[in-house]
Amino acid sequence: MLKIVKRRARHIAACSGAAVAMVLGAPLLAAAAPSQDSVPVEPYATVISQSGVNERQYPSTDSSVLGILSYYDQVGLRCKVRAQDIVGDDVWYLLRDEQAWISARYVVQTGAVPYCKDAQPNGFTSSPQAADAKG
Numbered sequence: 001m002l003k004i005v006k007r008r009a010r011h012i013a014a015c016s017g018a019a020v021a022m023v024l025g026a027p028l029l030a031a032a033a034p035s036q037d038s039v040p041v042e043p044y045a046t047v048i049s050q051s052g053v054n055e056r057q058y059p060s061t062d063s064s065v066l067g068i069l070s071y072y073d074q075v076g077l078r079c080k081v082r083a084q085d086i087v088g089d090d091v092w093y094l095l096r097d098e099q100a101w102i103s104a105r106y107v108v109q110t111g112a113v114p115y116c117k118d119a120q121p122n123g124f125t126s127s128p129q130a131a132d133a134k135g
Contacts, residue, residue: 040076042111045093047073049106059083059092059101066100075102077109079119 047053047069055067059081069075076096083092084103091104094116 040074040096043077043109043113044074044096044111045077045102045104045107045109047071047075047107053102053106055095055098055100055102057100059094059103061086063101066098069102077111077113079116080104080113081116 048071050071052068052070052073054061054065055069057063057066060083062084078094078096080091080093082090084090086103086105089103089105092101093104093107093109093113094101
């Protein structure tokens, strides 16, 4: 819910700025344009499922739901794995800014996403516990 509120606030601010620019003159229109900060750096995914997509603890529908991305949300991707098949698609993406997974079945990817085995290690994957873990 918080993600939706932030996006709506940015949209309202952008629309308000454009309306002011139209009243005051065209030179202000460029200054009122929304910033590129709202689009994540590649690679990223855009949700195409109208009902949204669950953010999962692991790349499986058996794992806990950590959050929900809404229709047309954009989110940065760190890497991908092949895991549980969801309606013919077995690719799952690990999000860049949080330890959560989404199914590729419900998103469109932009940019090249490396497999997790080829991605830069983080503190979790390079820990002694991860080296001894099975499965």
